[in-house]
Amino acid sequence: xxxxxxxxxxxxxxxxxxxxxxxxxxxxxxxxxxxxxxxxxxxxxxxxxxxxxxxxxxxxxxxxxxxxxxxxxxxxxxxxxxxxxxxxxxxxxxxxxxxxxxxxxxxxxxxxxxxxxxxxxxxxxxxxxxxxxxxxxxxxxxxxxxxxxxxxxxxxxxxxxxxxxxxxxxxxxxxxxxxxxxxxxxxxxxxxxxxxxxxxxxxxxxxxxxxxxxxxxxxxxxxxxxxxxxxxxxxxxx
Amino acid sequence: xxxxxxxxxxxxxxxxxxxxxxxxxxxxxxxxxxxxxxxxxxxxxxxxxxxxxxxxxxxxxxxxxxxxxxxxxxxxxxxxxxxxxxxxxxxxxxxxxxxxxxxxxxxxxxxxxxxxxxxxxxxxxxxxxxxxxxxxxxxxxxxxxxxxxxxxxxxxxxxxxxxxxxxxxxxxxxxxxxxxxxxxxxxxxxxxxxxxxxxxxxxxxxxxxxxxxxxxxxxxxxxxxxxxxxxxxxxxxxxxxxxxxxxxxxxxxxxxxxxxxxxxxxxxxxxxxxxxxxxxxxxxxxxxxxxxxxxxxxxxxxxxxxxx
Amino acid sequence: xxxxxxxxxxxxxxxxxxxxxxxxxxxxxxxxxxxxxxxxxxxxxxxxxxxxxxxxxxxxxxxxxxxxxxxxxxxxxxxxxxxxxxxxxxxxxxxxxxxxxxxxxxxxxxxxxxxxxxxxxxxxxxxxxxxxxxxxxxxxxxxxxxxxxxxxxxxxxxxxxxxxxxxxxxxxxxxxxxxxxxxxxxxxxxxxxxxxxxxxxxxxxxxxxxxxxxxxxxxxxxxxxxxxxxxxxxxxxxxxxxxxxxxxxxxxxxxxxxxxxxxxxxxxxxxxxxxxxxxxxxxxxxxxxx
Numbered sequence: 001x002x003x004x005x006x007x008x009x010x011x012x013x014x015x016x017x018x019x020x021x022x023x024x025x026x027x028x029x030x031x032x033x034x035x036x037x038x039x040x041x042x043x044x045x046x047x048x049x050x051x052x053x054x055x056x057x058x059x060x061x062x063x064x065x066x067x068x069x070x071x072x073x074x075x076x077x078x079x080x081x082x083x084x085x086x087x088x089x090x091x092x093x094x095x096x097x098x099x100x101x102x103x104x105x106x107x108x109x110x111x112x113x114x115x116x117x118x119x120x121x122x123x124x125x126x127x128x129x130x131x132x133x134x135x136x137x138x139x140x141x142x143x144x145x146x147x148x149x150x151x152x153x154x155x156x157x158x159x160x161x162x163x164x165x166x167x168x169x170x171x172x173x174x175x176x177x178x179x180x181x182x183x184x185x186x187x188x189x190x191x192x193x194x195x196x197x198x199x200x201x202x203x204x205x206x207x208x209x210x211x212x213x214x215x216x217x218x219x220x221x222x223x224x225x226x227x228x229x230x231x232x233x234x235x236x237x238x
Numbered sequence: 239x240x241x242x243x244x245x246x247x248x249x250x251x252x253x254x255x256x257x258x259x260x261x262x263x264x265x266x267x268x269x270x271x272x273x274x275x276x277x278x279x280x281x282x283x284x285x286x287x288x289x290x291x292x293x294x295x296x297x298x299x300x301x302x303x304x305x306x307x308x309x310x311x312x313x314x315x316x317x318x319x320x321x322x323x324x325x326x327x328x329x330x331x332x333x334x335x336x337x338x339x340x341x342x343x344x345x346x347x348x349x350x351x352x353x354x355x356x357x358x359x360x361x362x363x364x365x366x367x368x369x370x371x372x373x374x375x376x377x378x379x380x381x382x383x384x385x386x387x388x389x390x391x392x393x394x395x396x397x398x399x400x401x402x403x404x405x406x407x408x409x410x411x412x413x414x415x416x417x418x419x420x421x422x423x424x425x426x427x428x429x430x431x432x433x434x435x436x437x438x439x440x441x442x443x444x445x446x447x448x449x450x451x452x453x454x455x456x457x458x459x460x461x462x463x464x465x466x467x468x469x470x471x472x473x474x475x476x477x478x479x480x481x482x483x484x485x486x487x488x489x490x491x492x493x494x495x496x497x498x499x500x501x502x503x504x505x506x507x508x509x510x511x512x513x514x515x516x517x518x519x520x521x522x523x524x525x526x527x528x529x530x531x532x533x534x535x536x537x538x539x540x541x542x543x544x545x546x
Numbered sequence: 547x548x549x550x551x552x553x554x555x556x557x558x559x560x561x562x563x564x565x566x567x568x569x570x571x572x573x574x575x576x577x578x579x580x581x582x583x584x585x586x587x588x589x590x591x592x593x594x595x596x597x598x599x600x601x602x603x604x605x606x607x608x609x610x611x612x613x614x615x616x617x618x619x620x621x622x623x624x625x626x627x628x629x630x631x632x633x634x635x636x637x638x639x640x641x642x643x644x645x646x647x648x649x650x651x652x653x654x655x656x657x658x659x660x661x662x663x664x665x666x667x668x669x670x671x672x673x674x675x676x677x678x679x680x681x682x683x684x685x686x687x688x689x690x691x692x693x694x695x696x697x698x699x700x701x702x703x704x705x706x707x708x709x710x711x712x713x714x715x716x717x718x719x720x721x722x723x724x725x726x727x728x729x730x731x732x733x734x735x736x737x738x739x740x741x742x743x744x745x746x747x748x749x750x751x752x753x754x755x756x757x758x759x760x761x762x763x764x765x766x767x768x769x770x771x772x773x774x775x776x777x778x779x780x781x782x783x784x785x786x787x788x789x790x791x792x793x794x795x796x797x798x799x800x801x802x803x804x805x806x807x808x809x810x811x812x813x814x815x816x817x818x819x820x821x822x823x824x825x826x827x828x829x830x831x832x833x834x835x836x
Binding site: 521 | 584586634645647649653656770777812823827
């Protein structure tokens with residue numbers, strides 16, 4: 001299977017603190033990759049470097065065989081990399097459907113009726129159609145999470161990075177989000193899932209990478225990684 | 239369509255007034271009100287739509303005025319050329335200030351615009367060709383084309399500028415550019431992740447706003463028949479220019495228009511009846527009051543009243 | 547050929563002036579550098595401090611004593627002001643950025659106009675034994691007022707630096723801009739700490755304003771040029787670095803002094819603003835910023 005995303009020896013520092021230390025990984029097209037690690041291990045920093053929100057000091061990142069290092073974030077999105085945020089960042093002055101019109105206009109060039117139709121379709125598929133014309137301030141936590149994913153979906157990405165989309169959600173809500181991600185993956189979208197909820201990561205991922213203190217300490221199938229002593233030490237301490 | 243019809247009606251009305259025998263005072267006042275509309279609208283493209291607060295409006299107006307003066311002295315340029323040159327220069331200035339500061343926090347853009355006021359004033363003071371510190375007297379031509387006085391022609395020109403400014407603001411607001419600006423104001427990071435080229439949009443807003451401010455300043459030397467740096471580059475004018483869109487409402491192009499008409503009319507009244515210090519006090523207090531109690535301005539209050 | 551004597555004199559004046567610039571920027575270094583409040587009204591409050599010292603001077607009170615007397619008043623006013631600002635703006639979120647800036651800008655001009663209405667537009671100055679007259683060092687004459695301004699400035703700077711690094715509340719102030727959560731977990735209310743900090747920043751302005759009055763006559767619009775000087779110093783020092791303010795002030799002072807000496811008074815207002823623009827373009831984190 002072809003390599004969609006290649007992270008090559010990426011290092012990111014903040015002043016004296018090294019958040020990512022020569023991290024390398026590959027993601028295959030269509031894969032479901034789980035990314036785990038304790039708080040502060042560098043997961044979100046890695047995502048920020050991939051999406052372009054941060055620029056890494058050294059190392060390279062390529063997508064579809066081409067380096068994206070010189071591309072600003074909005075162009076990486078247009079190339080096909082979408083992400084959701086750990087703490088949802090909806091466009092608060094806009095309604096739910098208007099939130100989707102932005103990526104539809106700027107990534108896919110849709111406007112007018114075509115955009116409206118597409119947006120409605122996406123909202124229906126994730127169960128937010130009823131609240132299409134409401135302001136984001138009227139949404140519940142799980143609805144905000146779904147909106148984050150919907151916005152990413154509107155960009156019709158090849159790669160979707162979901163950053164703790166299920167944090168703080170309970171039982172059925174987790175299943176709802178999981179099923180959305182599964183549906184997207186079946187359509188061919190490669191998914192990187194960052195999560196703390198082990199059950200979700202285990203059931204969803206084909207492959208899991210564990211990060212600790214800016215370095216990859218283990219890679220493999222979910223069962224392999226969870227059983228790894230280094231991983232257990234990272235999460236539970238000595 | 240309604241918009242253009244209204245503009246056409248206004249234009250013909252003012253032109254008719256200008257060729258008539260009406261008292262000249264109307265035109266002095268009219269010039270100020272129309273210029274205020276341009277300033278408030280131009281400011282709002284950057285302030286209301288993109289979220290960057292320009293404190294240095296006098297720098298742009300002054301640069302526009304002095305560019306017009308320079309063109310007039312250098313190649314005896316016509317008013318149109320003066321306005322175009324002023325717009326071009328100020329558009330570039332807006333772009334440069336933006337390029338310098340929009341990667342930083344918003345306040346640095348604002349402070350940079352204050353810096354421009356002082357720096358431009360200093361440059362003009364040290365440039366004898368433009369009159370230097372002493373300033374320059376200008377003689378207005380007797381007539382203005384078909385209009386009985388040059389002043390009346392300037393008023394019609396200012397009305398045209400106002401129409402252009404408002405039309406541009408309206409276009410930006412309703413187009414996908416406006417939506418992109420709204421997104422980047424709400425969350426710049428999320429906007430980038432939705433494919434919005436935030437830097438390009440910010441620089442576009444900076445350039446457009448700057449160009450319009452410069453255009454508004456270009457007729458100033460001829461209007462006053464006199465220009466000198468200290469009163470031109472006076473930071474005080476920024477208070478009114480910022481108060482107008484905030485009072486009117488920053489989210490819609492009609493807000494700055496409403497704010498400009500209300501405030502400049504009020505200012506004429508207060509200055510004429512009391513003193514100019516009190517004028518500034520009133521504007522300042524209104525600005526603070528609206529920011530604290532009605533940050534969405536009159537447009538916002540109207541929207542709330544309509545939905546209740 | 548640049549005369550070495552003149553250059554030395556310019557540098558010396560610049561250092562003394564720079565110490566003064568550092569002192570008048572300290573309040574901003576705390577309120578903007580540490581607390582992230584877009585406090586463009588800082589120079590306006592500085593001028594109020596100067597006028598306060600002037601008013602008390604009419605009762606025969608020495609400017610520095612007047613500054614000290616008014617400090618508690620300014621402190622309380624600053625604390626209360628911050629509480630109001632916090633309730634109105636910091637709770638509103640993103641769009642408040644435009645409103646916060648517009649708010650402070652409005653405050654600047656309200657203050658200016660009130661000063662004009664109360665005191666008039668004429669220049670006001672203070673009288674004291676250390677104002678007028680100068681110290682003679684060989685060929686160079688250093689005005690006493692410059693020396694006393696520098697002296698007071700140095701004392702204020704050192705004391706504030708010590709407070710922020712040695713006391714618990716001082717360190718809390720340094721921390722509150724970066725990690726509110728940590729403070730909360732320690733049982734310290736971040737809002738109270740910020741109120742304290744803003745109060746201190748305003749209180750320092752009272753004394754710094756008195757120093758401003760000592761140095762030169764004041765008039766209501768003098769706050770405008772100080773927007774450039776104070777922000778230049780704070781950005782040059784680096785946001786979050788109060789101790790760097792002294793170094794930054796010295797650099798600005800020397801730069802302005804040299805321009806004044808060799809290019810004349812018509813160019814020196816542009817120095818602070820010009821330097822600020824260069825910094826913003828090429829090194830916005832300043833010398834010691836985070």
